[in-house]
Structure formats: structure tokens, C-alpha cells
Amino acid sequence: MNLVEDFLASADLSTAPASVRHFQPAGSIVLTPRFRHSRYVVTLLCDAAGRPRLVGKTSRVPHDPGTLGDEFEMLGAVAARAGEGFAPTPIALARHRGHWTLLQTAMSGRAMAHGGPSPAKVWTLVDAWLLRLARASATVEPANWFDQATADLIHALSGSVLARDGARFCLTEQLARPFQDICVPRPVEHGDLIASNVLLTHRRAVAVIDWELGRLRGIPGADATLFLASQQFFADGADAAPDKVASYRRHFLGSDGRGRMRLASHLEAQGVDPVWIDQILLATWVRYTLTAFARAMPGLSTAAEEALVVEAVPPGAWWGAALWLATLDHLAGTGVG
């Protein structure tokens, strides 16, 4: 018996979906991510057929709840609005033997990144899934929404830690600012909808995992942007940041790019005028970059430590930052990137 099995044995499952209320795991797989900022170990609790039924997400550092509380709340909201089975259903969150653990239902299937249907077919399925999520969850907020979604994050980080990129942040805010005055639907956002987080179930339905970066009110089109870009990079075999930028320029910044056309159709279906597509791309990538920074330094307290992080991990090290700068370059035409 491992930690999550032990937690399951003591958890109250009376409000869990009926399919897992009396579930007894026949085996487990403990996944230990090696990403720089991974804070959680993921335990898949499998049934007798080896299929994951429940997932336990445990904080690596003792007593650190991380963002598990936010994830629990957001998945609860998604389940309430979009129905059970659309996304993982949260079951329990508690500190167990010194470690915070979130128990949720498992989504199983084959990762889209591992081949299968054609990219066009995959996008059709993901597009439909995103539109269903938007219809179930979107709220229209005309006032201050851009500040809450992006500008506040820019201010919080660009003033101190990322000071040397101050001019780029100012320009970004300036270029995206007109976008704030329009009314847009703000759907629940997954926040990391890359191809490897999207599964295709045996019923050929979309299942999405890893909601760690989710937001209750996101930027419209941000999930679609991230998915279409990661799908295109996979198709182009673009692994390094420069290859990704080249692929991105071709498919998203050119007026007849495939990714851009798909994103435009997606925005239209969500009720957003595709004329804002460049601002959406800009807001998506700058926020993706800033979120990565925020995750990189949750415990930093002194200016010296912050300076150390800036030196160790410059913004260009992330492909998200490279795409932000490429979009800025495209929009401003100043060669900033």
C-alpha cells in the first residue's frame, strides 16, 4: 500500500461519482515528473484491467499545499457546469501524513501527441470540446477583465524581477490595451492545453488531464492557441525554441497560416471578433511566460534571490517567451524580438 492508497482508505467517498465510490485499486503507478517546477507526484490507482480510475496528486514538499486548493475548486466548478466525465471530478483534498493530496477521477485514453487521427480530425474534436467548455462556463465581464487576466501579472513581475525586460512589457501592455475595452466571454481555461495533456478515449472522445494551471475566468482563445501551436510544433518536429518560432511565424503570424485560420474560426464560434486575434496571441504568450516565472519563484523573498533566478533562467529560455517576443515583433514591427 502506498501513500495515496492509504489516503483513499481513509477518505470519505460518499459524494464521489458512483463509478468510483466503492473502488478498490488493484495496482498503482507513481509518476514523478522531472520538470523544473513540478511540485507534485502523481499516483494512478488502477483497476484489475490496469486502467487508471483515480488519480492522487501529492505535494512533494511536506506541508506545502501548492495550488491543489485552486485546482480542487476549479475542477468542482467545471464538474458542476459541464457535467461529470467532462473533466476530472475532484473527490477529496486533505493533508495526509504530512503531505497535501488531491484525489480526483482519472481520465484515460491515448495521448494525442502519440499519433492516431489526423491533426485536422484531432483539432475538430478539441475545438468541439473547448466550445462546450466555453458554453458551459463563460461569463461576460466588460470591466477590468484584461487587468485581472494579464496586466496585473505584468505589473507584479515586470517591476522588480524582470526589470531588464521592462520596455517589452510596456509595449506589450500598450499593444494589447485596446482589447480591454471590448466585452468578451471569459470561459474556464485549462491553462496548459498542449497535445500531451489531451487524450483520446476508446470512444473517440476528448479527455483532458493536468489542470494544475487552470483558471475559472480565462482569456478567450488562449487554450485553443496553445493547443494549435503545440500540435503544429509536433507535426513540424520543432523541438528547439528557434524551430518553434519559425513554425509559429509561418502558421500563426502569416495571414493565411493554418493555425491562424483555425483560431479565427474558433474565436468566431465563441462569439469573439477574430479582428482581435493578434492581441489574443500576445496576451496568451506573455501570460504563459509570466506564469512560468511566477511558478519558478514561489518562495523567493529577497532581491538577491530574485536576481539569481533572472540570471539563471532568462525569459528567452522558455519557448513561450520566444513566441511572445515573436508576436510582439510582428505587432510592433520594431524588431524588438
Added chain:
Amino acid sequence: MHLDSNPRSWRVLDWRFLLPDPRLGRVWVAPECQQEATTMEALGIELVDQLDESVDTALVESRAFDVRAMERALSPGHLVRIAITTDRVGLSAARLRPFASWRRVLEERGWETLSCAWAAPTSAWTRAFVDVENRRAVSHTLTLINDQRGRMARLKLRATQAIVLLGGQELICRDGIVLARTPS
């Protein structure tokens, strides 16, 4: 908060989540695992120099593991983590089925084996610990490992899964972790 709250440093101890309680207490680390000791020290984990009755958890490597010395030094019921690394050559039973061999050796001497977990390199960014004896779980992990691009990759996956489902998983699952308690 601990001395080092960087989750990346804690990754070296992820095997402890195979236990129902991941708290390790006072830890003794064998010289061949010294790199782990350096990280654990930074994490504020209590390390001891001497292998004696005060130790709660001992970390050793299979190639330098002396079962009798461990039994003499530790109190009954204390935890030992054995990192299994196998040579790729040779046809001895211990090399072909390293986990089964270690389980047999330990259980013959009265130890309680808590976990025999394959450390599967699922991708560049993730690693998995899987119960070696759970064929279905090993088979599912193989699906996670394999990127399934191309027909040959898919054929290779099917062949490997067939070997696993026929009980030959230890031919594939070579390196990993054995967690056991000294005889009571």
C-alpha cells in the same frame, strides 16, 4: 519551511511515496549513495553517520548490499531501501530477474518486502514507479513510455506488452527500488 523548498531537490526522494507513510525519520545512507545524502542534507533530513539501532531508514544500493551486516546493525522492523541496478550482460537468475531474486533472498531471511517497483523512464520529463508483479500496470506504463510514432514503434509496443502479459516483465523491468523491513 524546510532549508531547501525547491520541489526539484525533493524529487530525489520520490520513491518514498511508495510507502503508506513517507516520513523517513533518521536516515543512514551507504557510501555508494552519497549523492543522495548531499541533497537530503540540504532538505533538512536528519542523517546519521553510523549504521546502528538509532537509524529508522537505511538507503543502500544492490551491488554493495550486505544483508547480514544490515540485520546485525538495525533493529527489527526498520526500513531499508535498496536501489536495484543490474548489469545488462550475463544469464544468471539474479541478472535476468533481479526483483524476484531480491525478494526471495530477503523473504527467506524473514524480511517483509513492502514494494518491488520498476523505475520506468516514461519520458524525458517523467519517471514512473510501477509494481513489478502487476502485469497490467507494467503494460499500461509501457503505453506511457512508448511514443507510438510509426508502425515499428507500435509493433514493438505490442510485442513487449505480450511478453509482459505472459509473465516476462522482469526481462524488461531491470532497474528500480525494493523497500523492505528487517525481520521482526
